[in-house]
Amino acid sequence: MRLPLAKLKAILRYFGTYTDQRFLGKTKLMKLFYFLDFTHVKKHGCPVTYDQYVNLEHGPIPSTILNLVNGAIEDIDNSILSDTVTFEEAGLGMIRMRPLRDFTDKDKDYFTPTEFQVLESVCRRFGDKNTKFIEDASHKEAPWKTTGLLDNIPYTRAVLDSDCLVDEDEIKMAVEL
Numbered sequence: 001m002r003l004p005l006a007k008l009k010a011i012l013r014y015f016g017t018y019t020d021q022r023f024l025g026k027t028k029l030m031k032l033f034y035f036l037d038f039t040h041v042k043k044h045g046c047p048v049t050y051d052q053y054v055n056l057e058h059g060p061i062p063s064t065i066l067n068l069v070n071g072a073i074e075d076i077d078n079s080i081l082s083d084t085v086t087f088e089e090a091g092l093g094m095i096r097m098r099p100l101r102d103f104t105d106k107d108k109d110y111f112t113p114t115e116f117q118v119l120e121s122v123c124r125r126f127g128d129k130n131t132k133f134i135e136d137a138s139h140k141e142a143p144w145k146t147t148g149l150l151d152n153i154p155y156t157r158a159v160l161d162s163d164c165l166v167d168e169d170e171i172k173m174a175v176e177l
Contacts, residue, residue, distance in 0.1 A: 002049075002050040003048070003049040003050060003051065004110070005080065006110060007110040007111070008049070008065070008068070009081070009083075009084040010103065010107040010108075010110045010111070011033070011036070011048075011049075011119070012081070012084055012085050012097070012099060013084065013085075013099045013101065013102065013103040013104075013107055014103045014107065014119055014123070015029060015032050015097075015123065016085065016097060016098060016099030016102075016103075017099060017102045017103040018103065018120075018123040018127055019032070019123055019126065019127040019128075020127060020128045021096065021097075021098060022096075023128075023129065023130045023131060024096055024097050024098075025090065025094040025095055025096055025097070025131055026069060026073070026087075026094075026095050026097070027058055027059075027131050027135065028126075028130075028131040028134050028135075029069065029097055030059070030060075030061040030062060030065070030066060030069075031059055031060070031126070031131075031134040031135060031137075031138050032122060032123075032126060032134070033049060033051070033061075033062045033065055034053060034059065034060045034061070034062065034138055035122045035125070035126065035134075035137075035138070036048050036049070036118060036119060036122050037049055037050075037051070037053070037062070037155070038060075038141065038143060038155070038158050039118050039121065039122060040114065040115060040118045041155050041158045041164075041166070041171055042158045042161060042163055042164040042165060042166065043114070043118065043165055043166070044114050044118075044166070045166040045170040045171055045173075045174050046171070046174035046175070047155055047174075047175070048111075048115050048118070048119075049062060049065065050175070051063060051064050051065050052064065052152055053143070053152065053153040053155075054150065054151070054152060054153065055144055055147040055148060055149055055150060055151045055152075055153055056149070056150070057149065058135050059134075059135050059138035059139060059144055060138055060141075060143060060144050060153050068080065068081060069081070069087075069097075072085065072087060073087045073095055083100065084099065084100060085097050085098065085099055085100060086098050086100060094131075141161060142157055142158070142160030142161045143155075143157035143158055143160070143161075146160060155171050155175050156168050156171045156172060156175075158171065159171065
């Protein structure tokens with residue numbers, strides 16, 4: 001993952017500020033990252049986080065980000081995310097994320113204009129939706145459908161979706177840089 005920690009924290013704040021927190025559990029959070037990265041890939045040829053995605057039963061997950069979130073859930077005081085988010089049991093096995101402060105204009109400076117546009121569009125699309133809705137949406141995407149359980153999901157699989165505006169070579173070049 002080539003994402004600066006400050007930018008990751010800004011993304012977490014954005015998701016926490018602009019999605020309905022009643023539905024912002026760990027599973028939905030992972031799918032928001034998926035749609036952020038793969039929507040940006042489809043429109044602009046490169047991901048935002050560059051994290052490695054893995055195919056799991058409930059949809060694609062960013063492996064490094066998931067490990068950081070799991071670490072924060074297990075021991076927030078010793079987590080590198082301790083100044084950004086908190087996690088709480090929300091019933092029915094849901095672990096809800098809450099930002100410690102809202103997203104600000106200063107946080108916006110971490111993003112390119114296209115990254116911020118996609119971040120906004122992902123939250124508009126899924127902000128008020130529950131986990132099942134976003135999970136089902138991720139299961140309709142070619143990157144998840146064309147890989148097996150526990151397989152890595154290459155960003156180049158985005159070209160298999162009809163809404164992809166770039167070609168495979170553009171994605172390969174961006175990811176390999």
